[in-house]
Amino acid sequence: MKEKYWVPALEKADNILREIGEYPNQMRLIDLSKKLGINKSSLYSLLNTMEILKWIVKEDGDTYTLGPALGAVSAAYFRQFNILQSFYKEASLSVSVINEHIQLGILEEGNVVYLGKVEGASRVRLITDPGMRFPANASAIGKIQLTQYDKEELKGIFPKELEKKTPYTISTIEELYENVRIAKENGYAIENEEASLGFHCVAAPVYNYENKIIAGVSFTMMTNSWDAKQDLAREEIISLANRLSQFAGHTSSLNRA
Known part of the structure; x- marks a missing residue:
């Protein structure tokens, strides 16, 4: 249902921008x-107004691309974007679903x-x-962020012998x-008693507008809770990571790693 004070012209402009953004210089x-x-x-009329406002640019062949005014707005948005503030707002919603601890971490x-x-x-x-x-x-939130590296890069990051926290911690490259x-x-990444005995984690990556992983989020819980909640926790942590990625400007398919 539409909001009471919905403005159809703005909805049309939004749809136009999204279409041009998806297919630049083609439409x-x-x-x-x-x-x-x-x-x-x-x-x-809409295209003409948007062109005057520099929201779009009309190219040779009468096709359109996004305009410089949108670049300025995007830059202003990213200057104000605060991943920690967004995390506390969105993670509270996810905790209300799973009722387990959530953490945010960077690599x-x-x-x-x-x-x-x-x-x-x-x-x-x-x-x-x-802090x-x-x-x-030794952590799911770390491993999901390591997905951006190949084996040779991992060798350059870690020593030959990896630090073990429990008997289950991964110890070789x-x-x-x-x-x-x-x-x-x-x-998503899963960690079963690799950081601490009796604890399990599931983590998902947060991407930015450049399709780069900038952080990870994870649920942590004890074995009895993990046995009952792991599927739902996996779905919810992916959903949280997707929401944070959208706030960071990521627009590609969000079922990825």
């Missing part, structure tokens, strides 16, 4: 009219630096807190690469 007036179901007379060389945490109802104390560093090979490769295919 003419007639193409946009057919694709969006807007009559040519109305569309001509620095071979370590995760934790930036934020939203707690669920569990009274169990996590071994990591905002702490932790080996990326070969094992780490295989684990990261699977995480990349799946779009």
Whole structure:
């Protein structure tokens, strides 16, 4: 249902911008009219206004590209974007669904630096807190961010012997690469008692407008909760990562790693 004070002309302009952004220098007036179901007379007025405002540029062949005014608006948006602020707002919604702890972390060389945490109802104390560093090979939130590297790059990041936190921690580059490769295919990473005995994590990547991983988010829970919630937790952490990615300007298909 539309909002009470919905403005159809703005909706049409939004649809036009999205179409031109998806197919730059390919869409003419007639193409946009057919694709969006807007009559040519109305569309001509909209395109002319948007061109004057520099929202779009009319190129040779009467096709359109996005204009410089949108670049200025985008730059202003990214100057104000605050991933930590967005995390606390969105992670609270995800915690209300799963009721387990969520963390946000970034990758620095071979370590995760934790930036934020939203707690669920569990009274169990996590071994990591905002501001702490932790080996990326021993955490789901680290491994999902390592998906951006190939095996040779991983060799350059980590020493030959990886730091072990439990008997289950990945300890070789070969094992780490295989684990990261699977995480990349799946779009999420799982860690079973690799950071701390009795704890399990599932993490998903946050992308920016350049399609680069800028952070990771993860649920952490004990084994009894993991057995009951792992599927739902996986879906919810992917959803959270997708929302944060959208705020960061990522627009490609969000089922990826």
